[in-house]
Amino acid sequence: MSLEGKMLIGREAVSGSSTPIHAVNPATGEQLAPTYAGGTQAEVERACALAEAAFGTYRETTLEQRAAFLETVASEIEAIGDELIERAIAETGLPRARLEGERGRTCGQLRLFASVVRAGEWLDLRLDPALPERQPMPRADLRQRHIPLGPVAVFGASNFPLAFSVAGGDTASALAAGCPVIVKGHSAHPGTSELVGRAVQRAVEKRDLPEGVFSLLFGSGNEIGQALVADPRIQAVGFTGSRGGGTALMKTAQARPQPIPVYAEMSSINPVFLLPEALRARGATLAEGFVASLNMGAGQFCTNPGLVIAVKGPELDAFVEAAGDAVTGSAAQTMLTPGIHAAYEQGVGRLSSNSKVREAARGQVGESAHSCQAGLFVTTAADFLADPELQEEVFGATSLVIECADQNEMRQVASQLEGQLTATLQMDDGDLDAAKALLPILERKAGRILANGWPTGVEVCHAMVHGGPFPATSDSLTTSVGSAAIFRFLRPVCYQALPQGLLPEVLRDGNPWGVSRLVDGKREA
Amino acid sequence: MSLEGKMLIGREAVSGSSTPIHAVNPATGEQLAPTYAGGTQAEVERACALAEAAFGTYRETTLEQRAAFLETVASEIEAIGDELIERAIAETGLPRARLEGERGRTCGQLRLFASVVRAGEWLDLRLDPALPERQPMPRADLRQRHIPLGPVAVFGASNFPLAFSVAGGDTASALAAGCPVIVKGHSAHPGTSELVGRAVQRAVEKRDLPEGVFSLLFGSGNEIGQALVADPRIQAVGFTGSRGGGTALMKTAQARPQPIPVYAEMSSINPVFLLPEALRARGATLAEGFVASLNMGAGQFCTNPGLVIAVKGPELDAFVEAAGDAVTGSAAQTMLTPGIHAAYEQGVGRLSSNSKVREAARGQVGESAHSCQAGLFVTTAADFLADPELQEEVFGATSLVIECADQNEMRQVASQLEGQLTATLQMDDGDLDAAKALLPILERKAGRILANGWPTGVEVCHAMVHGGPFPATSDSLTTSVGSAAIFRFLRPVCYQALPQGLLPEVLRDGNPWGVSRLVDGKREA
The missing domain is CATH 3.40.309.10 (Aldehyde Dehydrogenase; Chain A, domain 2)
Structure with missing residues (x-):
């Protein structure tokens, strides 16, 4: 397919009107076509409105639907074929073997999150049954699950043009949690970003999901990124990059009328x-x-x-x-x-x-x-x-x-x-x-x-922690790699004495989804 | 026992030198003896130094030792007897039945956290065994547990002089997590605070723990609180109070060279x-x-x-x-x-x-x-x-x-x-x-x-969420009531290929502590 130099907002491809971005082959200094005109506040507005509109439907997808969507994103990325690798080589100067490996990692990551979604541990189901006879006061029936936060802004990283960019770890974990994602693509690899973005876009369409589940914006300065983080519909931010960039986003997020969490992975000397x-x-x-x-x-x-x-x-x-x-x-x-x-x-x-x-x-x-x-x-x-x-x-x-x-x-x-x-x-x-x-x-x-190992090479698995105290990250309680990354985009909700017909299905009597639950503090398979 | 009007720093009782605090009986306007002289930066410094010194030992206590400590705190509070209730009535104007109920809740809460500590779910153990034959790359052995953040500052709330004050929910969950606690007592009930503080102090001594596990400071203005939150040894903050108070602490915490989480429960109209x-x-x-x-x-x-x-x-x-x-x-x-x-x-x-x-x-x-x-x-x-x-x-x-x-x-x-x-x-x-x-x-x-219930009356159990989006709290991903409150004070650490002799015991082969683990993403009792 030929690159169009466009942003992806929902199901559309949109030309920007702001400062143009030119990808450069760092090995040769050669400028790569096409030109990517950056977005403005108008595109942020539109992507956020679509994400907000999509959230209600997307978060109610079944575990199977959401898992299948993540798997479809992986297959669509693979289906791009060698064009993706060649464009990534041209834009990053990274060797072919590394990028092929990174593509494998990216698709494996999406499939891992599909299995995580299906297993349902992330729901952290907790049930404390009613105790009507308890003295001095009865206990009401109390049940807890986790729900997604809402639309998430993800900033593509320069150093992992696939695994920590448009459909990388932040995007995969946010989508797995049930959050629509708006990616601010990294200006160093816009072509790679467009290719992957279109793969996600196709997966959204194939799986019949609302278009606002995914958008991809470009912008040469900080304007688009800051506008995204400041938008009241955005509920969390994933970022991998410099300490300066991360702390600037933290400041914007904390200055909002409603502060939101920023998961910034920033600086480490290992x-x-x-x-x-x-x-x-x-x-x-x-x-x-x-x-x-x-x-x-x-x-x-x-x-x-x-x-x-x-x-x-x-x-x-x-x-x-x-x-x-x-x-x-x-x-x-x-x-x-x-x-x-x-x-x-x-x-x-x-x-x-x-x-x-x-x-x-x-x-x-x-x-x-x-x-x-x-x-x-x-x-x-x-x-x-x-x-x-x-x-x-x-x-x-x-x-x-x-x-x-x-x-x-x-x-x-x-x-x-x-x-x-x-x-x-x-x-x-x-x-x-x-x-x-x-x-x-x-x-x-x-x-x-x-x-007796070396720190480079981060396994994508359940026990991984890619995190750590500030300034390594902005939130040492979380990880940005591995299945626990999903928890960054979820919050607990407790339901007290809801009639069965109103309770979310996963919390109803008889464990209809067959997910692990903590009942009165004891683990039940 | 007679109240001495003192702060408790480790095993000592210390007189302050700053602005004095006088408890007032709100029903009569009568001033209550003794006078509590507020602390200064010097007492913050001393309490933080002791907390930091205690942390290494305290966090390595066994599940049983830590649980027994929490239970001892509960029995020591009960052992104060009616003096506690009478002082709390005098300082708060709340009726006896309410305060007796609240004492029961406070001690029940400590015992719930003792059971939570013993069950070990909070460790969130995750094991991904080595795959030496995997292609194209072998996988190293990866194991994860949660560890406590470090010393925690807790702000006593005015409206729950027992259940959300000196030995209330924030303190109980932080101690359960393995964090030493420094409480800034609420100036409206210093006598109640001293009584409870001395009960915690006795429990620390009886259980042979390092003295810095607990301190109690007083201060009439914001000085002590702000100094505590700004101290580099403090790693998290628990607060229940006004929106203004909570957001002020959030600002201080975020302006530190190393920002720390503030768990502020602030404002809700339900x-x-x-x-x-x-x-x-x-x-x-x-x-x-x-x-x-x-x-x-x-x-x-x-x-x-x-x-x-x-x-x-x-x-x-x-x-x-x-x-x-x-x-x-x-x-x-x-x-x-x-x-x-x-x-x-x-x-x-x-x-x-x-x-x-x-x-x-x-x-x-x-x-x-x-x-x-x-x-x-x-x-x-x-x-x-x-x-x-x-x-x-x-x-x-x-x-x-x-x-x-x-x-x-x-x-x-x-x-x-x-x-x-x-x-x-x-x-x-x-x-x-x-x-x-x-x-x-x-x-x-x-x-x-x-x-079909009413929101007042918050059950202390596993499924409870006492939290919510801003401004209800500063962190909607957490709860300040119920067993999940412990997660606010824990962070994950991953161990890659550590020899058995170096691995934390709880993560060693054969599950020596018998705690629930996620092995390759599958739950094992």
Whole structure:
């Protein structure tokens, strides 16, 4: 199909009238057709009105209908075929294998949410039967379920043009919850966004759902995004991006007459702790694994290992040397956008020009204008603890090694970290006590704790937490990856003494939908 | 025991040095000894330091230890005996039976949370076993549990001196979650607060817990409260009170370098819909039940029925007449504080002076200075829809009847309501269709929907939702009453490929604690 450069509002494709957006091939600098004219307040208004109108019907779909819709979105994305991959390669500079993998992940994610919808655990059904004879007061019949919040605004992320963009994790979980979604597409990959958006649009039509269940808007500045978050019909926001962008949306959401939740996944440097026995036994292997994780996707992952913490000594020196060699040999990789590249260069510059930081290695210089030259830097724990700027995320393939005097200082560094998405322990059997001493500190800092792995690569499953204390996210009680992400878009409602005919079907006597329930506090299958 | 007029910081009783607080008997105006000198930043600092120091140990208590602690708090409160009831009567003007009932509720609530802790559903355990053979990528072993956020600040409410004060719902659920609690006691009942605070303090000591698990501070202005919410060690806030107070705390919490969640339960007018058949068949009984609910506790309940909505006609006229007669005969009741009384008089004045509002009845004038004269007012749906001020809560025994032209207009009124804690349907069999048309609107407005009951009287159980969209609360995804209130103080952590010896015991192979788990998305007892 040929791209039209249009926004998708309900069942229509609409031309914008605001500042035009041009996709750019970051590898070549070449401008890609077509032009995407940005939307205005008028398109926000129209998409929100349609979403609001669709909500009543959409939230009343059966579990099966909603699950089938999510599966149809997945098949429609697959049906686009290679055109999607080629456009995504052109717009992002990411390699084919990565994008094919990401497409698999995106469709797998939609299908996981379909299974989650069917299982119904997300309804969190709770029944406390009436106790008419209780003294001194009878108890009324009380039943609880969760209902969707209403229309949700989703901001596409630049670094996952499929898995965290138009039909990515935020969209999938919001649709699974029963919320219509309005996506603000990322300006770096509008063509990819249009292709995926049209797939969602086709799924809406095929499954006979109200058109307002999904819309896709574009806008070059902050205007469209801010207008969306401020619109009274929008009831929650999903965002993956920079700390500045996330906190700006939080402010807008909180300043509304009715504040709404913003689920922003923002900033993380993902500390890796090399414990002594592991470092001694397999420093060279660790160096290799570390640099592979660091370079993955030119380091443009929220879970990129930006900090390595270990006790100073010959073993750490050997690790830095081996990792440095690997970094020196690292080929340059094209970054997603000129803006991301410029921010990366600035971040690396901050490290280079810091007198307390030593450059251990830099990678190959790239041929293209926006390529990422990897970097490895070293500083001491004392200097790190004294300079909060060293905790600032450098988005790209650069990491900072912290030399600690001893394990006590390692724990001090851990205690002073800001909130993180992940924290990793490289440990052998002899490191168990050291790991046990670090664990309670790291639990308070991060959403996910790994042993003997690398933080990049986030599994989409039930136990995943892609979240963590501020500034990793705006809401540490939630996750933006995995099946529990659905809870961000649901709220509980209690029904007291409703006649059976008025009760939502799922709560009626006899458990007609066969969903797990908590009855008087006890779990019933 | 004799009251000492002191704050409780860990195991110590501490005299304040700031503006003194004098409890006042609202029935007589008499000042009650002792004087409570307010705290300063120094006491906030000390309580927070102790809470932070206690957190590591307290959160690692076993389910049994934590449950036994909550039960000990309950027994220690009961062990105070009649002194507690007498002091609460003196400080609040509430009748003995009400306060005895509230003590029962408070202790029952603590014991419910003990059972919740033991059952372990709150841990939300999720296990996704490793799939080493999976293609194209193996899956690591992933396990999730919930951990407590950290020290919590709780603000005592004026209207529930026991059940939503020092050892009330917020404190019980935060302690159940594993969070140390610092209570800012309400200045209207410092003696009741000290008595209960000392009971909690004794329970901490008897159960051999670190002293910082609980502290109780006083302060006459906003200084102590704002300092608490701004302290970096505080990780969440529980508040029940006015919209102004709640939104001020929200602002402070959001302006912190690390924003934290504020769970504020603020403002609700709890609409009651009288559907035609019910109104026709039992208008007189409804009028009686309504006025009894309206007058309960001098109307000083968050769930007081402040709005009655019905279709205009002779049946509604008869209801208003019968309810008006009951209001006219209503004895005046002492309000909790001079401030609450003054705000009530102001609110009633706003209705009286509104040219679109008709006074249907006023209750008896009281003898004491701060007694609540009940009120019933009437307006039309058109006028209500045109004047947002008519949605403002009047905290006390006053309600506004809205005459609608037809059921369509009733739904319009429902659609325009702000967020509510409750919405009530009075309905007979013939009203089922009307109720079905209202239900989806009310679900989006309220946390609890009742049929043929009255909103006052909030059951403490598993299915309860005492919450709702803003401004009813600051976070519609949560409840402040019932066992699900514990989730406000917990966040998920995922453990990837941790060796058994490092994994938290509850997540180890073989389910050693015997807690319900979601394994690969399937519920296992």
